Amino acid sequence: MNARALFTAGVEALQADEPERARAHFEESLRLHAHPATAFNLAVALHELGRLRDAEQYLGALRAGRYGELDEEASTAARALLTEVRSGLATLDVQVRGVVDEARVEVDGEERGRVTADGAPLLIETDPGEHELRAVSEAGSSPPRTVRVEPGGGASVVLEIEAIPLPEAAPELPLAEPETDAAPGDDTVLHVILAVVIGALVVGGAVTAGVLLSQGAAPIEDDVFGVTVTLGRP
Incomplete structure (x- = not known):
């Protein structure tokens, strides 16, 4: 159908109390040809559907003259309808808690404003009826809240942002046991003691002084060898 036929079909749908069908016809007619009467009737259909913001x-x-010039009668009618539409809009007073920097407020999935950490509320005009609200930030988001507002009424809503939980730390892996060339249970290779007695003086059959170079032990004193010193591995 052309723009004129769609306009006529829209008028018939309005007269038959079918605002949704009228809306579809008027929108398509307006897309094909801008005309003030079409835009006005589209606003009427949207108003009857409760879509006041769109109206x-x-x-x-x-x-503003976007769809053509209005005569005085049409301008008066448009002004009266606009006043009625605005009186039916509802207001949401939204406060968001837990904001770290900035958060956006969504109404029915559409962003309608932003709030900051100063805690100032956000006032949102919306259509009457039921709406789902949510606050979203980089640090987390709030659980969705559903509210219902009456035409011309309002509601106060508090949204609490829940921080995104940090990922759990990976479990600590056990340290691997160092590999050795020695057979299990065989300590003889690792603890072989090489002893060299240097400058031992025997007086009356007793050792009076000496140094033991050994492997695997710190310097110790011994009744027989005297002081022993660990011999490091090459």
């Missing part, structure tokens, strides 16, 4: 946008554009 307000079309009426604002209509009064």
